[in-house]
Amino acid sequence: MSYHVYVNTRHAARKARVHFSHCSHCNHGEGTQGRPDNEESYWSHRFDTFAAAMAYAQSTDMNVSRCDHCNPI
Numbered sequence: 783m784s785y786h787v788y789v790n791t792r793h794a795a796r797k798a799r800v801h802f803s804h805c806s807h808c809n810h811g812e813g814t815q816g817r818p819d820n821e822e823s824y825w826s827h828r829f830d831t832f833a834a835a836m837a838y839a840q841s842t843d844m845n846v847s848r849c850d851h852c853n854p855i
């Protein structure tokens with residue numbers, strides 16, 4: 783299993799969401815449209831463990847959550 787974090791830095795959102803890399807929303811860091819949905823959002827690089835992905839998400843100082851579609855753990 784591997785993980786990616788979607789970071790949305792827009793002021794109204796400010797979130798970092800952890801996904802399994804195989805999640806349809808993540809698509810191995812490519813996103814559903816092949817790229818993030820706006821220029822203030824980005825996908826992290828790949829993480830080998832959930833703990834590493836969570837640590838990265840927390841380091842962004844955004845509101846951390848887990849994807850409710852793929853339920854990474």
Ligand SMILES: [Zn+2]
Nearest residue numbers: 801805849852
């Ligand atoms: Zn997901």
